[in-house]
Amino acid sequence: MAPSRDLPIAVFDSGVGGLTVLHECLVSLPEEDFLYLGDSSHFPYGIKDAEELRQRVARVSTFLLDRGAKLVVVACNSATSAAAETVRRIAADHGVDVVTVIEPEAEIAAAITESGRVGVLATPATVESGSYRRALERQGRSLEVTEVEAPDLAPIIQHGFPFDEAVVEKARSYCAPLLKAEVDTLILGCTHYPLVAPMLQRVLGRDVRLITAGHAIAGAVQRSLEAAGLGAPDPEEGTYRFLCTGDVATFRELGTRFLQMPLGEVEHVEVPDS
Numbered sequence: 001m002a003p004s005r006d007l008p009i010a011v012f013d014s015g016v017g018g019l020t021v022l023h024e025c026l027v028s029l030p031e032e033d034f035l036y037l038g039d040s041s042h043f044p045y046g047i048k049d050a051e052e053l054r055q056r057v058a059r060v061s062t063f064l065l066d067r068g069a070k071l072v073v074v075a076c077n078s079a080t081s082a083a084a085e086t087v088r089r090i091a092a093d094h095g096v097d098v099v100t101v102i103e104p105e106a107e108i109a110a111a112i113t114e115s116g117r118v119g120v121l122a123t124p125a126t127v128e129s130g131s132y133r134r135a136l137e138r139q140g141r142s143l144e145v146t147e148v149e150a151p152d153l154a155p156i157i158q159h160g161f162p163f164d165e166a167v168v169e170k171a172r173s174y175c176a177p178l179l180k181a182e183v184d185t186l187i188l189g190c191t192h193y194p195l196v197a198p199m200l201q202r203v204l205g206r207d208v209r210l211i212t213a214g215h216a217i218a219g220a221v222q223r224s225l226e227a228a229g230l231g232a233p234d235p236e237e238g239t240y241r242f243l244c245t246g247d248v249a250t251f252r253e254l255g256t257r258f259l260q261m262p263l264g265e266v267e268h269v270e271v272p273d274s
Helices: 021-027 051-069 077-092 101-110 124-130 131-137 151-161 165-180 195-202 213-229 248-260
Strands: 009-013 036-037 070-075 097-100 117-123 144-149 185-189 209-213 240-244 264-270
Touching: 009 021, 009 051, 009 185, 009 195, 021 036, 021 124, 021 213, 021 248, 036 051, 051 077, 070 077, 070 165, 077 097, 077 124, 077 131, 097 124, 101 131, 101 185, 101 209, 101 213, 101 240, 117 124, 117 151, 124 131, 124 144, 124 240, 131 144, 151 165, 151 195, 185 195, 195 209, 240 248, 248 264
Parallel strands: 009 036, 009 070, 036 240, 070 097, 117 144, 117 185, 185 209, 240 264
Antiparallel strands: none
């Protein structure tokens, strides 16, 4: 049974990073309603082992679908790497489609690279999964892929406003192998990373093109809704609401910076581990 067109689009991430994806969706699909869950009590996802992460993502997905959603957006690269098929299986039981990061970014990167040298900057969980490398291999081009693990970058961004020189030095250290590989295109393989895109661009130089998830995901969401006939029935501006599993005040403060729009009320929720 198909879900109702009146239901919101559910978006989730380990914290506030996925708000960079939500921002693009709000701009591209202003008539849609959105429900965002930041699983900040379990942040960061990117250093968890695959099975632990798979179980947690399954519970978060089930929680959101039980509340009611017509589409699920996994706005987290680590969650996508570990549990994309798990989320799809759970969502299919509700008659709901799933849109994830990684594949849309790989498609764009393969299409725009001129030299064929593509970089991926991501969490250890994402790099170790090999998900970007496989996605890029599926694009039908001969690409030289350089992957760099950035274990500290998402936590720094999550907690590090305002950024100081130590953050710049950390960004330089992660960019060093990308510069050595002479990549001309870099996938920012974590939804937190767009917040330091200007810093990365300065280190890498303006000729290196940065690929972020937000724009690619917004397009994929629109295509999914159109294919299923689930576009919002009302052309008026939709709503957006927020849930978080951690501290509400911290989520609201950081989230406002990430979303670049007011968050309003944030509801604290419990998503049990078992």
